[in-house]
Amino acid sequence: MNAIEFRQVTLRLGGRDVLGDASLAVAAGEIIGVLGPNGAGKTTLMRAILGLVPAARGEIRVFGRPAARGNPAVGYMPQTRSTGANLRLRGRDFVAGVVNGHRPGLPFPGKAGRAEVDRVLDLVGAAALAGRPLAETSGGERQRLLLAQALVGRPRLLLLDEPLANLDPRFQGDVVALAAALRAELGITILFSAHELNPLLGAIDRVLYLGNGQAALGTVDEVITGPVLSRLYGAEIEVVRVRGRIFVMSGGQDMERDAHRHDHGGAHALLGASHDHA
Amino acid sequence: MLDYDFMRNAFAAAAIVAAVAGLVGYFLVLRGQTFAGHALAHVGFTGATGSVLIGISPLWGLVALTVTAGLGMGAIGERLVQRDVAIGIVLALALGLGLLFLHFYTAYAAQATALLFGNVLSVDAATVRALLWLGLVTVGLLAAISRPLLFASLQPELAEAKGVRLRLYSGLFLGIVGLAVAECVQIVGVLLVFALMVGPAATAQRLTTRVAGGLVLSPVLALAEAWAGIALAFYTDWPASFWITALSAGGYLAATISPAGRVR
């Protein structure tokens, strides 16, 4: 069964089409890298799968059923990372707040709830830091806790919105490996959005590239090509491969890097623009 | 000091209100909505003075207006409620209106002071009974929604995805805050609601990093501060509200600077 299916879906926000007439299918058990420049619609796509953004036209199906809020089969790690950042609440309780969180009642997890918290903390390797108050954790550590929250309730589909943001290369590698391990262990489907393709290369099955209101889903070799990306960026794009790494270039600039490094300014030399994240 | 009826009433009323304020305040501080609580108290002033004008008991005028305003703020939406400017304007208008109502009812200058700063030593047995019922309703409602409320406070986007209706819980919670505020006003008055709602809860959140710990510690601190304040008022003849605010501020300060404030 397909985990996600878009049938001629148009997503509209504030009167503008973020995605126009897109059809695509993600098989259960796939890891998909979701890429595209700022404002391409990565977050909007995930929110649509969650049922938080209704399709203006077309139909979105999740495990065969129309996308709707409150689907326990879907876990979500939102892009907003500021939540709870200055609370003096320990990480464990931050994660425990998610257990059965949609049901009315008292905010104390029972025995089963505590076991679930232990399970997800172990899965993301956050058991040791879960005793510290959130205000005393780093951004990367908090990201692990957010991932743990997303795993509460054993979802079959995991939507991770830019889990690599703010992480140094080593932790980026850890999170990507973690996603791959979760898939191997739990057999879940993962949508993993990112601004850079290279850190994901070994772990993803296919890429979903968004841009210009369009979507292209396929293997890296099918999608990361000059013609496809030129269509998505609406500009002449060149794809350069260097020692197993891929650079998306426009007029000598590395597009993916520039998407989140506006402060650099000017054009980059090809190799000067990229650092190694082995 | 317990030989006096008014002292027994004061302790009973303070116990009820402290429990309510401590529990509701915990979530208020967690959600970063303390300013909204402050604004609701000011709206309550309008309600209380207005109800005196039309001849209803100030307690019910308070409850009616704070709960309505709380639900209204929730309905307008989370984003707007957290806007300081909007709240500040409502707050000033509420006090101004309250003043106007007082102007029409000049005989009640003493009552105005009691409303603004509280007068716990004048609480009668009937008010204690009313507070008890109100308190039970408030805590009952809070208990019923506390899990989704916590979820929505900690991780709103995930909560929304999991089917928690953010607007609904935000509105219900502010309605509950309205009830709690109306009760607090009986003890410390409109202007000093923070002393019971925010001080103990913020102190508790410095002293424990656990939800369960905070939900126990916050009302216990509120109770200790309220009772100690009343006892000190009895022996010094200074206003109880002063002592409660002093203890509330002192507790928070101590928790912030002491090494115990770093305890996990």
Ligand SMILES: Nc1ncnc2c1ncn2[C@@H]1O[C@H](COP(=O)(O)OP(=O)(O)OP(=O)(O)O)[C@@H](O)[C@H]1O
């Ligand atoms: N609430 C909203 N109302 C109107 N337009 C919106 C809203 N949220 C997002 N948009 C617009 O929709 C488009 C897609 O936004 P989205 O957040 O999905 O992009 P994204 O690919 O996640 O970008 P980023 O890489 O910056 O996270 C953007 O052009 C954005 O300006």
Ligand SMILES: [Mg+2]
């Ligand atoms: Mg985004």
